[in-house]
Amino acid sequence: MSGLSEKETEGCKAILNSLSKVELFALKDTVTNRMITVESVKEAVQAIISYSQCAEELLKRKKVHKEIIFTYLADQGVVIPPNAEKHVLVKKALEHWKTPKPIxxxxxxxxxxxxxxxxxxxxxxxxxxxxxxxxxxxxxxxxxxxxxxxxxxxxxxxxxxxxxxxxxxxxxxxxxxxxxxxxxxxxxxxxxxxxxxxxxxxxxxxxxxxxxxxxxxxxxxxxxxxxxxxxxxxxxxxxxxxxxxxxxxxxxxxxxxxxxxxxxxxxxxxxxxxxxxxxxxxxxxxxxxxxxxxxxxxx
CATH class of the missing domain: 3.10.450.50 (Nuclear Transport Factor 2; Chain: A,)
Structure with a gap:
């Protein structure tokens, strides 16, 4: 059901795993309209990924704070000013996931x-x-x-x-x-x-x-x-x-x-x-x- 590519899925999972359990489960309820019951963090992440139409939609969720996206990009070697607006961070993440892995x-x-x-x-x-x-x-x-x-x-x-x-x-x-x-x-x-x-x-x-x-x-x-x-x-x-x-x-x-x-x-x-x-x-x-x-x- 998910509209995410393999690289987008991998990246979004890394970002979601940075959320607190309370934030993650609340985001799961929002994305699935409380129709899915989960018992673990892993299941919550999978539900969010599965029921998201695209990576951009997921990253723009309020509970996916810009600080988390920034930290993820920094870990990936994507350099960006620390006070960049969230929409810039989202754009950079999407571009990063579309870039072929270099040799x-x-x-x-x-x-x-x-x-x-x-x-x-x-x-x-x-x-x-x-x-x-x-x-x-x-x-x-x-x-x-x-x-x-x-x-x-x-x-x-x-x-x-x-x-x-x-x-x-x-x-x-x-x-x-x-x-x-x-x-x-x-x-x-x-x-x-x-x-x-x-x-x-x-x-x-x-x-x-x-x-x-x-x-x-x-x-x-x-x-x-x-x-x-x-x-x-x-x-x-x-x-x-x-x-x-x-x-x-x-x-x-x-x-x-x-x-x-x-x-x-x-x-x-x-x-x-x-x-x-x-x-x-x-x-x-x-x-x-x-x-x-x-x-x-x-x-």
């Missing part, structure tokens, strides 16, 4: 991106990785665990730390408000701690643009992959500015399909504060780096 997956909790392709297992191998897909999956993984460290979002913090970086990793951080300033750090511990401080202490939230005009990836003949992404910076209900971030990724081991962060270049440009309600109607920033410029990061 690249991110392993938790280590910063390792896996692919089913044989990626440069030896020099001259004709098979290659889809680096654009790898970059997109890496960014979903990276910003999900980084944003989860922000206490104002009330998310369960994901495992963050120096284990995701090479020992000699470097961070160059430039930010421009009234004047331009820059900082540089070297070593996995210092790099991971400075990035952590941005979200944990300064309460920043990174909202990357993972569309084709906001994300670009190039690779060197020596196995270094540069992933560049643009996006907006938020704190609480305000959009503070835009950022561009370039990551250098190197495979963790020869013949392995896992990656760790070698370098990070982060540029933040402040702007007049815009409330998130207004920012929702503005397009996400596009990446200004050209592929030839990214190649300059190889060194």
């Amino acid at each position: 690249v997956e991110v392993r938790k909790p280590v910063a390792e991106v896996e692919t089913d392709n044989e990626v440069h297992r030896e020099r001259g191998n004709a098979k290659s990785c889809d680096y654009q897909v790898l970059g997109e999956e890496f960014c979903k993984w990276f910003y999900r665990i980084l944003n989860s460290q922000n206490p104002s979002l009330e998310l369960v913090p994901q495992e963050w730390g120096p284990q995701h970086f090479w020992e000699d990793a470097k961070l160059k951080f430039c930010y421009s408000t009234s004047e331009q300033q820059s900082e540089e750090y070297q070593g996995a511990e210092l790099v991971s701690l400075r990035l952590l401080a941005l979200v944990r202490d300064e309460l920043l939230f990174f909202n990357p643009n993972l569309d084709a005009n906001g994300l670009k990836c190039v690779s060197s003949p020596h196995g270094l992959v540069m992933v560049a992404v643009a996006g907006t910076i938020h704190r609480n209900t305000a959009c503070l500015g835009i950022f561009e971030q370039v990551f250098g990724l190197i495979r963790a081991a020869i013949g392995n399909s896992s990656w760790k962060i070698k370098s990070v270049n982060l540029n933040i440009t402040g702007q007049n504060v815009v409330e998130d309600g207004e920012a929702e109607h503005q397009p996400l920033p596009t990446l200004t780096y050209q592929s030839s410029e990214l190649q300059g990061f190889y060194g």
